[in-house]
Amino acid sequence: MAIERAGAVTFKGNPVTLIGEEVKVGDTAKDFTVLAQGLQPYSLNDGKGTVHLISVVPSIDTGVCDAQTRRFNEEASKLPNVEVLTVSVDLPFAQARWCGAAGIENVKMLSDHRDLSFGEAFGVAIKELRLLTRAIFVLDKDNKVTYVEYVPEVTNHPDYEKAIAAAKEAAEK
Template sequence: MERKDAITFGGSPLTLIGKELLVGDTAPNFTVTKTDLSPLSLKEFLGKTIVISAMPSIDTPVCEIQTIRFNKEIEKLQDVVLLTISMDLPFALNRFCGAKDIKNAITTSDYKDREFSHNYGLYIKELGLISRAVIIIDKNGKIRYTEYLKEITEEPDYTKALEALKKY
């Protein structure tokens, strides 16, 4: 399913592949690649609250800010898993995490199969990247919060996401 003009990049319209998920939907499973090249599946974290911080590339200023901010905020919470997902290669993610002291986020890549970005309606057709979004999944695998940003160069609303997270 193509969603034309669903988002913009610097004001220019882009096409997203897949369906935007809604609060109340069951979170689709996916497998991404961790920094050590091993697979990671969403179902490994059922029973915990999951925050997905999706972004185009860790090597951009907004993505860096988003990763550092959520990494810092999650440190204060218990029983919450933070998955940061981009199209960056695992080697770049590993380098970034070491340089920025990212210890609370599980940084992963969707470069291999693009299963996450397609299942969550975040694959940018023209760029081959993931659009920016924040998704919170409760312990039962239900989506409880979504923010699909319309302009991918903008930061998510951290306050709203963190307030929603505290409910689950």
């Protein structure tokens, strides 16, 4: 049975429960399996040896999620040796449609709709909504967590500058 963290964040001011343990700096990231846009499985081990900036959004079809993904897509081209992943529970088809319309080419979109494997491994699955809470994780080449931000209010933006600086730092090591 997965750990539940009641009131860990709020959604539109209301406390919600996150499923999974809270990830902390220094942890080794747990593996997960999600779906890429072509419906092929993607796991953390597929990107082994690469620095990852993982941007987690509830749904790509909302204003803040759209802005967050566009921002990291823009920054991805300036982050050599960093793979930028965006994870949501949107269907891969919806992610592909949105990316095509938005011109997103530098971010790898991943769907956790099937199993909430990522959501539970990183402690971001919202029990009440079956969505993922907004969060940012940076993993070094050995999948050690070097930066974590669970955005306290799901509808707010993350701290882009801190996440980008953490990804640059991890890539330089």
